[in-house]
Amino acid sequence: MTLFAFVIGVVFLAAATLFVVGLHLMRLPSTARRGNLISAGGMAIAVIATIVFSLVTANGSWIGWLALVLGAAAGAAFGIVRARTVKMTDIPQLVSIFNAVGGGAAAAVAFADFVLHSSGLRLDLTSSIPIVLDVVIGSVTFSGSLIAAGKLQGVISGSPITFPGARIVNVLAIVIALAAGVFAIVVGNNVLLLVVVLLASLLFGVLMVLPIGGADAPVIVSLLNAFTGLAVAMAGFAINNQALIIAGALVGAAGTILTLQMAKAMNRSVLAIVLGGFGTGDSSSSAPDDAQDLSNVRELTADDVAVQLAYAQHVMIVPGYGLAAAQAQHEIAELAKLLLAHGIDVKYAIHPVAGRMPGHMNVLLAEANVPYEQMLQLDEANVAFDNCDVALVVGANDVYNPDARKPGNPVSGMPILDVDHAKSVVILKRSMRPGYAGISNPLFTDPKTGMFFADAKKGIADITAAVKEYVPS
Amino acid sequence: MIATLFGNLAIFVLSLLVGVEVIGKIPSTLHTPMMSGANAIHGVVLAGAVITASLANSPLGYALTFVAGALAAANVFGGYVVTDRMLQMFTRRAPAPSAAPTADDQKDPS
Numbered sequence: 126m127t128l129f130a131f132v133i134g135v136v137f138l139a140a141a142t143l144f145v146v147g148l149h150l151m152r153l154p155s156t157a158r159r160g161n162l163i164s165a166g167g168m169a170i171a172v173i174a175t176i177v178f179s180l181v182t183a184n185g186s187w188i189g190w191l192a193l194v195l196g197a198a199a200g201a202a203f204g205i206v207r208a209r210t211v212k213m214t215d216i217p218q219l220v221s222i223f224n225a226v227g228g229g230a231a232a233a234v235a236f237a238d239f240v241l242h243s244s245g246l247r248l249d250l251t252s253s254i255p256i257v258l259d260v261v262i263g264s265v266t267f268s269g270s271l272i273a274a275g276k277l278q279g280v281i282s283g284s285p286i287t288f289p290g291a292r293i294v295n296v297l298a299i300v301i302a303l304a305a306g307v308f309a310i311v312v313g314n315n316v317l318l319l320v321v322v323l324l325a326s327l328l329f330g331v332l333m334v335l336p337i338g339g340a341d342a343p344v345i346v347s348l349l350n351a352f353t354g355l356a357v358a359m360a361g362f363a364i365n366n367q368a369l370i371i372a373g374a375l376v377g378a379a380g381t382i383l384t385l386q387m388a389k390a391m392n393r394s395v396l397a398i399v400l401g402g403f404g405t406g407d408s409s410s411s412a413p414d415d416a417q418d419l420s421n422v423r424e425l426t427a428d429d430v431a432v433q434l435a436y437a438q439h440v441m442i443v444p445g446y447g448l449a450a451a452q453a454q455h456e457i458a459e460l461a462k463l464l465l466a467h468g469i470d471v472k473y474a475i476h477p478v479a480g481r482m483p484g485h486m487n488v489l490l491a492e493a494n495v496p497y498e499q500m501l502q503l504d505e506a507n508v509a510f511d512n513c514d515v516a517l518v519v520g521a522n523d524v525y526n527p528d529a530r531k532p533g534n535p536v537s538g539m540p541i542l543d544v545d546h547a548k549s550v551v552i553l554k555r556s557m558r559p560g561y562a563g564i565s566n567p568l569f570t571d572p573k574t575g576m577f578f579a580d581a582k583k584g585i586a587d588i589t590a591a592v593k594e595y596v597p598s
Numbered sequence: 599m600i601a602t603l604f605g606n607l608a609i610f611v612l613s614l615l616v617g618v619e620v621i622g623k624i625p626s627t628l629h630t631p632m633m634s635g636a637n638a639i640h641g642v643v644l645a646g647a648v649i650t651a652s653l654a655n656s657p658l659g660y661a662l663t664f665v666a667g668a669l670a671a672a673n674v675f676g677g678y679v680v681t682d683r684m685l686q687m688f689t690r691r692a693p694a695p696s697a698a699p700t701a702d703d704q705k706d707p708s
Contacts, residue, residue: 144639145616151632152624158685161635165678168642172674175645179652189654189663193647196667203668204676211680220634223677227640230669234646237662241653251603316658350637357640362606364649370606371613372642378617379636383629390626477626484629491687502626 129181134367136174141371143167148375154497171368200226213492214452217481221274221346224353228266231356232323235259238363239309239319247313252363257306259359260319261326266352268330273349276334276342277481283339291332298329333399341398343482344387348395351380383483390477392529392539422557425575427584430517430551431591433575434460437514439470441506443544447520447554449480449489451581457519458493460589467596472499474506474516474542476524507543516547520581522560527568535564550574553584631684638677644670 126134144167150160179185204223211219235256242248248256275281302325309318337345358373360366388395434440442457461471473490480486487500501509510516518525525544529536544550545568552574559565568574577584624632647666654663 140642141613145620148617148620148632148635148639149623151628151635154628154685154688157628157631158682158689161631161638161678161681161685164635164639165682168639168644168674168678171642172645172648175648179648183649183652185652185654188660189651192654192660192664193651193667196664197644197647197671200668200671200673201675204672204674205679208676208680208683213684216630216634216680216684219676219680220630220637223634223637223641223673223680226669227637227643227673227677230643230647230666230673231640233662233666233669234643234650237650237654237659237666240656240658240662249599251599347633350633350640353640354636357643357646358610360643360646362603362610364646365602365606366645366649367606367609368642368645370610372639374610374613375617375620376636376640378614379621379632382618382621383633386626386629475627477629480630482630482633483626484631484633487627488630488684488687491684497627497688500627 130178133174133178137171137366137368137371140167140171140174140368143170144372144375148379171372175366175368212452213454213489214449214481215278216485216488217343217346218274218277220482221270221277221342221349224346224350225267225270225274228263228270228349228353228356230263231353231360232260232263232267234360235263235363236319236323240316243314243316250310253310253313255359255362257309257319257322259356259363260322261302261306262352262359263356264323264326265330265333266349266356268327269334270330270346270349270353272331272334273337273342273345276337276339277346281335283342285338286335291336295329295332298325298332301325302329337398341391341393344384344391344393344395344398346482347380347384347387348399349380351377351384354378354380387478387483390483390540392536421570423572423575425551425577427577427579427587427591429575430553430577430588431595433515433549433551434464434469434517434588435467435592435595437469437549439509439513439515440464440472441509441513441516441544441547442471442473443516443518443521443525443542444473444475444486444490445479445519445521445524446481446560448581449486449520451520453519453581453585454489454493456582456585456589458490458495460585460592461495461499463589463592463596472501472506472509474510474544475500475502476521476542477503477540479521479524503540503542507546510543510546513547514549516544516550518544518550518552518554519585520554522554522566523564525568526564526566528564528566544568545571548573551577553577553579553581553588555580628688631681631688634677634681634684638674638681641670641674641677644674646670 147160147164150156305321354376361369525542529539529541
């Protein structure tokens with residue numbers, strides 16, 4: 126190792142440290158933004174150090190650099206524009222798209238490294254194995270994440286897409302990819318074999334995600350995020366770059382943990398999700414329509430709800446997927462502000478998987494200027510429900526189903542919000558349709574519950590208007 | 599060669615453990631920005647694209663460099679910008695009541 130390579134290596138370690146410090150600062154809302162900027166600083170250092178190293182050591186042609194600059198300019202423009210203009214409700218799709226391009230880039234880097242050596246001797250195993258793994262994982266992530274983004278966006282049907290023999294084609298695709306990969310490693314310099322690996326892996330990615338229900342898509346996005354991390358780490362092994370190895374491993378760990386946490390909060394096993402075919406997709410579109418008997422339901426008007434809220438001391442808002450889908454975050458924040466202004470204590474109880482992915486509801490509420498101190502996590506919220514006069518549930522179904530405490534049903538054992546501990550419950554949803562788990566919620570027919578059937582956005586606006594009649598202004 | 603591989607493997611395993619330790623402490627409140635932030639970090643593959651550019655010596659190599667550069671840059675820039683946009687909403691203390699929301703509502707097709 127030359128002294129120069131040593132210095133560059135140390136700079137990579139500094140960049141890696143900044144990544145870790147940045148992620149560490151993301152554990153508090155108050156320091157998270159600084160953490161992200163520190164992480165971006167690490168990124169700048171790592172890329173600049175690599176540029177300096179390459180300019181000094183490699184003797185490639187200017188065409189390569191030109192191709193890089195043109196490509197990077199186009200990519201950066203696309204990324205920045207999408208990031209600036211995306212609606213906060215569409216964040217999960219965008220994360221998935223950025224994940225896809227990361228996986229694709231990792232596969233392209235490995236592929237290029239293989240091509241470079243294809244004219245010469247057989248590649249050393251320490252390079253060829255990571256290259257093949259990188260192409261497989263990177264391609265699966267690329268096509269899989271694009272399909273997942275399509276499902277989240279609604280371009281591709283959210284319900285599981287299967288066809289006869291799909292599973293066999295799926296297994297064939299991955300077997301072909303791996304077999305061609307092994308040959309590519311053994312032969313060591315045949316680009317055609319690597320092309321087969323690439324195509325079979327892309328096909329596998331598509332077939333892997335198609336049968337997964339739209340509601341499960343965020344879990345897959347997170348899992349594929351972990352895959353991209355691994356692909357990037359493999360690229361690091363292939364070209365012997367420690368910055369890529371460290372960053373890739375960090376992301377791989379992050380994606381894995383998040384996937385497990387998410388699956389646990391949804392009461393599903395990761396394996397069941399990946400095998401697919403169960404998730405019913407968006408609760409509003411394809412859930413079975415075995416509506417409960419309406420005779421046991423106490424139906425409320427906006428005015429009834431307003432009276433309850435106006436004379437309460439402690440109000441807890443439970444936002445769910447329906448609120449995100451109706452983009453009613455600004456309306457609910459306005460209602461909360463009105464109540465707060467009249468001395469009523471308002472908090473939000475946020476289930477880990479409320480919204481479209483974990484923490485998504487927090488982002489939506491933050492967008493509507495709700496201070497994060499008012500957003501309670503599961504444990505804090507469940508303490509507060511014991512002292513709550515009115516729980517206002519908006520567009521949620523399963524995350525507070527008391528049946529989760531009993532064995533023998535689809536939500537058994539799922540961590541839930543103890544909405545039933547509140548003195549009075551108001552549930553705002555469009556109909557009696559069950560949610561994603563496909564089962565009815567006994568709280569709907571509980572004597573202390575009132576149902577207000579409306580679209581989240583319009584319903585909340587009506588309540589707000591009615592509350593204004595009752596509170597002195 | 600094998601010594602390099604071992605060194606890199608050691609770095610890989612230790613980084614995984616650090617990742618588990620750091621990420622496990624992040625509350626669910628911040629999981630979406632964290633996922634997006636981690637997403638931006640794997641954009642470091644842009645450094646890989648730089649190496650690819652410096653070594654490319656064939657038309658296929660140039661094409662792959664262009665693709666890798668474009669995809670990686672979209673990942674890095676998009677990832678950091680959108681994460682910052684989300685986190686900036688968590689940190690603002692004195693909200694400007696209606697300016698930002700209305701702008702967003704107008705873009706809202708529903």
